[in-house]
Amino acid sequence: MGALMDPQEALKIIDELAAGRNPVDGEPLPDKHICQEPDVIRSLYAASKALHHEIQRQRRLEVTRARLAANAGAPWNLDEDNALMRGYRSGAGIPALAERHRRTTGAIRSRLEKLGFDVKQSQSSPQTQTNKTAADR
Numbered sequence: 826m827g828a829l830m831d832p833q834e835a836l837k838i839i840d841e842l843a844a845g846r847n848p849v850d851g852e853p854l855p856d857k858h859i860c861q862e863p864d865v866i867r868s869l870y871a872a873s874k875a876l877h878h879e880i881q882r883q884r885r886l887e888v889t890r891a892r893l894a895a896n897a898g899a900p901w902n903l904d905e906d907n908a909l910m911r912g913y914r915s916g917a918g919i920p921a922l923a924e925r926h927r928r929t930t931g932a933i934r935s936r937l938e939k940l941g942f943d944v945k946q947s948q949s950s951p952q953t954q955t956n957k958t959a960a961d962r
Contacts, residue, residue: 919944
C-alpha cells in the first residue's frame with residue numbers, strides 16, 4: 826500500500842465527486858455513474874464534512890504545539906528538579922521558572938507539588954521552604 830494522500834488533496838477529490846464532477850478534468854460525471862447515486866452523494870458530503878473537521882483539528886493542534894514550551898512533556902531529571910527547587914526557594918516566581926525551564930506554568934506547579942512544596946494556583950513565590958534535595962524525595 827502506498828503512502829497516505831494529503832488530506833487537502835483528498836478533500837478536493839471528494840468535493841468534486843460530491844458535486845458530480847470528475848476530479849481529474851472537472852467534466853460532469855455521466856448520469857449513470859455510481860457517484861451520481863443519492864446515497865453515494867450523501868456519503869461523499871458526510872466524508873467531506875468529517876475530513877474538513879479533521880483538517881481543522883490538525884491545524885489547531887499544530888498551533889497549540891507551536892505555543893507549548895520546548896520541554897513540555899519531557900521527563901524531569903534530578904538536576905532539573907534540584908535547579909527548580911533552588912529557584913523556587915530563592916523566590917523566583919512560577920512564570921519565571923516556567924520560562925527558565927522551558928515548561929508550562931502548570932508543569933512547574935505540578936512538579937513543585939510533587940517535590941513537596943505547597944503551591945497555590947495564584948501563588949508565584951515559595952510558600953514553604955525545605956532543605957531536602959530531589960534525591961531525598
